[in-house]
Amino acid sequence: MANGGDEVVSNKQVILKEYVSGSPKESNLQVRISSINLKIPQGCNGILVKNLYLSCDPYMITRMKNLQLKQDYVHSFLLGSPISGYGVAKVIESEHPNFKKGDLIWGMTGWEEYSFITATETFFKIQDKDVPLSYYTGILGMPGVSAYAGFYEICSPKKGEYVFVSAASGAVGQLVGQFAKLSGCYVVGSAGSKEKVDLLKNKLGFDEAFNYKEEQDLNAALQRYFPEGIDIYFENVGGKMLDAVLLNMRLRGRIAVCGMISQYNLDQPEGVHYLSNIILKRIRMEGFMVFDHYHLYPKYLEMILPRIRQGKIVYVEDKDEGLESGPAALIGLFAGCNQGKKVVVVAHE
Amino acid sequence: MANGGDEVVSNKQVILKEYVSGSPKESNLQVRISSINLKIPQGCNGILVKNLYLSCDPYMITRMKNLQLKQDYVHSFLLGSPISGYGVAKVIESEHPNFKKGDLIWGMTGWEEYSFITATETFFKIQDKDVPLSYYTGILGMPGVSAYAGFYEICSPKKGEYVFVSAASGAVGQLVGQFAKLSGCYVVGSAGSKEKVDLLKNKLGFDEAFNYKEEQDLNAALQRYFPEGIDIYFENVGGKMLDAVLLNMRLRGRIAVCGMISQYNLDQPEGVHYLSNIILKRIRMEGFMVFDHYHLYPKYLEMILPRIRQGKIVYVEDKDEGLESGPAALIGLFAGCNQGKKVVVVAHE
Numbered sequence: 044m045a046n047g048g049d050e051v052v053s054n055k056q057v058i059l060k061e062y063v064s065g066s067p068k069e070s071n072l073q074v075r076i077s078s079i080n081l082k083i084p085q086g087c088n089g090i091l092v093k094n095l096y097l098s099c100d101p102y103m104i105t106r107m108k109n110l111q112l113k114q115d116y117v118h119s120f121l122l123g124s125p126i127s128g129y130g131v132a133k134v135i136e137s138e139h140p141n142f143k144k145g146d147l148i149w150g151m152t153g154w155e156e157y158s159f160i161t162a163t164e165t166f167f168k169i170q171d172k173d174v175p176l177s178y179y180t181g182i183l184g185m186p187g188v189s190a191y192a193g194f195y196e197i198c199s200p201k202k203g204e205y206v207f208v209s210a211a212s213g214a215v216g217q218l219v220g221q222f223a224k225l226s227g228c229y230v231v232g233s234a235g236s237k238e239k240v241d242l243l244k245n246k247l248g249f250d251e252a253f254n255y256k257e258e259q260d261l262n263a264a265l266q267r268y269f270p271e272g273i274d275i276y277f278e279n280v281g282g283k284m285l286d287a288v289l290l291n292m293r294l295r296g297r298i299a300v301c302g303m304i305s306q307y308n309l310d311q312p313e314g315v316h317y318l319s320n321i322i323l324k325r326i327r328m329e330g331f332m333v334f335d336h337y338h339l340y341p342k343y344l345e346m347i348l349p350r351i352r353q354g355k356i357v358y359v360e361d362k363d364e365g366l367e368s369g370p371a372a373l374i375g376l377f378a379g380c381n382q383g384k385k386v387v388v389v390a391h392e
Numbered sequence: 393m394a395n396g397g398d399e400v401v402s403n404k405q406v407i408l409k410e411y412v413s414g415s416p417k418e419s420n421l422q423v424r425i426s427s428i429n430l431k432i433p434q435g436c437n438g439i440l441v442k443n444l445y446l447s448c449d450p451y452m453i454t455r456m457k458n459l460q461l462k463q464d465y466v467h468s469f470l471l472g473s474p475i476s477g478y479g480v481a482k483v484i485e486s487e488h489p490n491f492k493k494g495d496l497i498w499g500m501t502g503w504e505e506y507s508f509i510t511a512t513e514t515f516f517k518i519q520d521k522d523v524p525l526s527y528y529t530g531i532l533g534m535p536g537v538s539a540y541a542g543f544y545e546i547c548s549p550k551k552g553e554y555v556f557v558s559a560a561s562g563a564v565g566q567l568v569g570q571f572a573k574l575s576g577c578y579v580v581g582s583a584g585s586k587e588k589v590d591l592l593k594n595k596l597g598f599d600e601a602f603n604y605k606e607e608q609d610l611n612a613a614l615q616r617y618f619p620e621g622i623d624i625y626f627e628n629v630g631g632k633m634l635d636a637v638l639l640n641m642r643l644r645g646r647i648a649v650c651g652m653i654s655q656y657n658l659d660q661p662e663g664v665h666y667l668s669n670i671i672l673k674r675i676r677m678e679g680f681m682v683f684d685h686y687h688l689y690p691k692y693l694e695m696i697l698p699r700i701r702q703g704k705i706v707y708v709e710d711k712d713e714g715l716e717s718g719p720a721a722l723i724g725l726f727a728g729c730n731q732g733k734k735v736v737v738v739a740h741e
């Protein structure tokens with residue numbers, strides 16, 4: 044039963060049309076016009092939000108597959124329903140004591156214009172609004188905490204160490220590189236185009252950068268950029284790059300395993316051959332999931348906000364306008380189409 | 393110039409005849425009779441020892457290869473010279489203030505009857521002689537410290553956790569299994585024969601054990617023995633076993649990478665495919681070398697000696713008599729010929 048004063052409006056959505064198998068295609072997704080009643084059903088403890096910015100994140104591709112995992116780490120999206128992901132939204136109605144109309148929040152929302160949300164516990168309230176709101180999908184959101192926890196907690200950087208970051212111009216990588224510079228490290232990034240390499244060197248402060256697609260021999264490339272070897276590898280891509288890195292790690296090196304995007308869409312993941320370097324070089328390789336580290340968020344905001352305001356940390360976003368652009372934006376991550384953090388703009392407040 | 397009173401005696405030696413390429417063969421080594429003057433050259437700060445027990449260790453195969461590594465982690469043995477390794481020896485002459493005639497010691501010695509040693513800093517003096525002296529090549533020597541440091545320092549075991557050990561009946565593995573039981577863990581071992589599986593279950597106190605050579609599908613085998621998954625993997629073998637383990641690890645699992653014996657003699661190491669589990673399951677995988685952990689030796693002796701005396705920890709040795717048996721004993725490690733810690737008995741004091 045709905046409250047009095049129903050207000051039914053049209054609601055554009057990006058839905059999962061078919062499960063991804065092999066490489067994801069735009070046609071796995073579909074934009075459709077649905078409708079939504081902008082009243083919260085009586086007795087429901089939820090919130091109604093207007094979505095503003097949606098985050099395109101590589102992990103979402105996993106949820107677009109028909110997963111049959113023993114463990115419950117990830118769930119498939121529902122066929123025919125709007126997909127979900129991190130986003131920035133404005134509360135337009137609230138029956139939840141923690142949220143009120145007008146609040147700006149970020150968390151797990153639907154790929155649609157309006158969402159009715161009951162799982163409000165994934166949301167953070169946005170206090171600082173003097174920075175671009177879309178940053179809460181990136182530097183001030185999930186990718187920010189990923190870079191922060193992965194680099195500081197897992198890599199334990201020390202001044203003067205040699206740091207390598209793959210997918211370095213992306214949402215997470217561009218931050219890791221800047222954090223490495225803040226820590227007094229030497230940092231090199233790899234990315235998939237000349238433009239991204241320029242970005243890394245000229246805007247994001249990396250000491251060096253290279254286009255991995257133009258290297259015949261990744262081992263030789265790393266030897267060139269790290270004649271002394273690598274102390275810290277921030278792993279975003281996996282596969283051949285990881286193998287080349289293992290050959291170039293230094294004694295007591297650390298590898299933070301954030302992602303392995305090059306493997307997500309392969310039926311059979313590539314083999315990594317040089318793991319025995321882990322023994323001789325006493326390497327620690329450790330995977331992490333950002334969800335375990337959100338308790339660091341307040342501390343992270345304290346560190347990052349002043350640096351954003353002072354221009355000491357910059358953030359490159361790549362925004363597409365309108366939900367219609369969603370499928371191409373998301374699928375494009377896997378072809379490296381994004382230049383920085385990929386954001387879909389649903390509405391400007 | 394030698395001191396007065398020269399005493400030249402014959403000295404049987406195991407020498408490296410040719411570098412190993414591919415699989416090692418007994419014929420890479422040769423037993424020859426040399427001679428040695430049992431007097432320390434004047435002005436030399438060394439010791440003369442009579443070798444009693446020599447340790448057969450898998451890593452020695454690496455030194456039998458013609459290594460051309462950038463980093464100086466390991467050096468090749470010299471062609472035509474006796475190979476070296478851990479052993480128990482008796483000092484028969486000393487010009488070094490820390491050692492005196494009659495001392496029993498263990499450390500890096502030559503595969504020969506008598507050795508003249510200047511690099512005395514690798515040696516530990518044996519204080520406790522009420523236990524079999526040969527134990528100082530195994531449970532009370534390098535493999536003991538490896539198991540201790542690898543299990544307690546790297547794996548941080550907790551009561552009730554599920555532990556898997558490969559090459560479980562070997563020098564290191566049999567101890568890891570017993571330490572796991574001391575820590576209140578459930579422990580399963582893999583080994584390469586029915587006899588070894590019996591040993592693990594009936595003598596060494598493993599909860600379960602299986603013969604990996606009889607399993608068509610290692611993933612299925614691990615699922616059978618670990619329906620709840622694996623918290624701790626003590627890695628001795630690498631390759632396919634590691635891949636199967638990755639599929640069966642639990643959330644926040646730890647993998648101590650001690651060795652990867654299945655890969656040592658391959659020209660191209662096998663590929664490991666399921667590393668992305670490290671992310672989802674937040675796995676920590678860490679390599680170690682026993683050399684970094686010898687500071688724990690006194691603490692380890694304090695822990696292990698009473699347990700040996702009380703019969704709470706047992707140790708299975710596999711002894712061959714005479715230096716002549718050395719080449720077969722060492723090479724046999726790679727075919728799993730050893731049943732427990734492989735020791736070559738050069739002399740009984």
Ligand SMILES: NC(=O)c1ccc[n+]([C@@H]2O[C@H](COP(=O)([O-])OP(=O)(O)OC[C@H]3O[C@@H](n4cnc5c(N)ncnc54)[C@H](OP(=O)(O)O)[C@@H]3O)[C@@H](O)[C@H]2O)c1
Nearest residue numbers: 101189213214215234235279301302303304305332333379
């Ligand atoms: N563990 C966690 O909690 C967590 C949290 C956030 C992100 N992640 C992971 O971190 C990684 C980076 O995420 P992000 O948000 O920063 O993404 P992103 O960098 O903004 O976008 C993905 C980028 O990956 C690169 N890429 C795509 N396919 C590739 C391939 N086959 N080989 C090499 N590079 C490829 C592309 O850049 P190029 O032009 O450089 O190829 C693409 O732009 C991903 O693996 C993601 O899954 C993990």
Ligand SMILES: NC(=O)c1ccc[n+]([C@@H]2O[C@H](COP(=O)([O-])OP(=O)(O)OC[C@H]3O[C@@H](n4cnc5c(N)ncnc54)[C@H](OP(=O)(O)O)[C@@H]3O)[C@@H](O)[C@H]2O)c1
Nearest residue numbers: 450538562563564583584628650651652653654681682728
């Ligand atoms: N990191 C360090 O500081 C350190 C120190 C000591 C030892 N280690 C390593 O720890 C491991 C165990 O050493 P250990 O002294 O205890 O040796 P061990 O177990 O006494 O002897 C080696 C055993 O490995 C097994 N093996 C041989 N080839 C194999 C293959 N292709 N696949 C699977 N298993 C195979 C055999 O037993 P099965 O019958 O079970 O096949 C063999 O008996 C080795 O990898 C060694 O290099 C490392």
